[in-house]
Amino acid sequence: MTARHFADMQPILHQNIQALVDHRQQQEEHRGIQMRIAGAVSRFAGSMTFVYLHLAALVGWILANVGAIPGIPAWDPTFVILAMVASVEAIFLSTFVLINQNRMTEQSERRAELDLQISLLNEHETTRLIEMVAALTARLNVATPADEELPQLAENVDPRKVMTQIQEASRDRQKP
Numbered sequence: 546m547t548a549r550h551f552a553d554m555q556p557i558l559h560q561n562i563q564a565l566v567d568h569r570q571q572q573e574e575h576r577g578i579q580m581r582i583a584g585a586v587s588r589f590a591g592s593m594t595f596v597y598l599h600l601a602a603l604v605g606w607i608l609a610n611v612g613a614i615p616g617i618p619a620w621d622p623t624f625v626i627l628a629m630v631a632s633v634e635a636i637f638l639s640t641f642v643l644i645n646q647n648r649m650t651e652q653s654e655r656r657a658e659l660d661l662q663i664s665l666l667n668e669h670e671t672t673r674l675i676e677m678v679a680a681l682t683a684r685l686n687v688a689t690p691a692d693e694e695l696p697q698l699a700e701n702v703d704p705r706k707v708m709t710q711i712q713e714a715s716r717d718r719q720k721p
Contacts, residue, residue, distance in 0.1 A: 572652075580648060587645040590638050603627075661704075668702055675699045 576584075589595055606627055610619045621627055675698045682688075 576648075580644070583641050583644040584648070586638075586641040590641065665704060672699055672701050 605614075606621070607624075608614050609617045610621045610624065610627075612619060679699060
């Protein structure tokens with residue numbers, strides 16, 4: 546790709562990038578407060594700050610309860626309370642992570658559907674271009690090496706047939 550060609554694409558690239566950014570911001574604004582909280586908790590739980598805070602709390606808890614810190618009486622000498630707190634925290638953190646993963650999966654599925662729609666549109670446009678080029682070559686009486694392939698290339702692909710073939714191939718592959 547030449548620098549000139551890239552420069553010609555700049556407005557289109559900028560427009561597409563801006564459309565994606567605007568769409569992502571719109572989605573973020575329409576998320577409810579509960580989903581925002583779940584996302585924030587998941588992001589924090591996946592940070593090194595979270596690890597360092599937990600490490601400090603764990604070391605402090607253990608030192609205090611084995612009598613290593615003078616003036617602080619042991620409140621959990623068998624560490625049962627620590628185990629319970631850690632278990633409850635793990636339940637909540639895993640729930641927040643699952644909520645966030647579900648949201649990300651939904652976004653991924655929407656992107657995949659968009660990709661499919663764009664691919665189908667592209668296939669349709671390409672088919673029309675092939676038909677136009679074939680008509681032009683026929684009208685100008687120009688022979689091309691791909692004349693035998695043109696009828697096949699000019700046919701629209703039915704996505705349902707493709708999906709059926711993919712499913713059948715997957716089933717055949719799974720059979721022992």
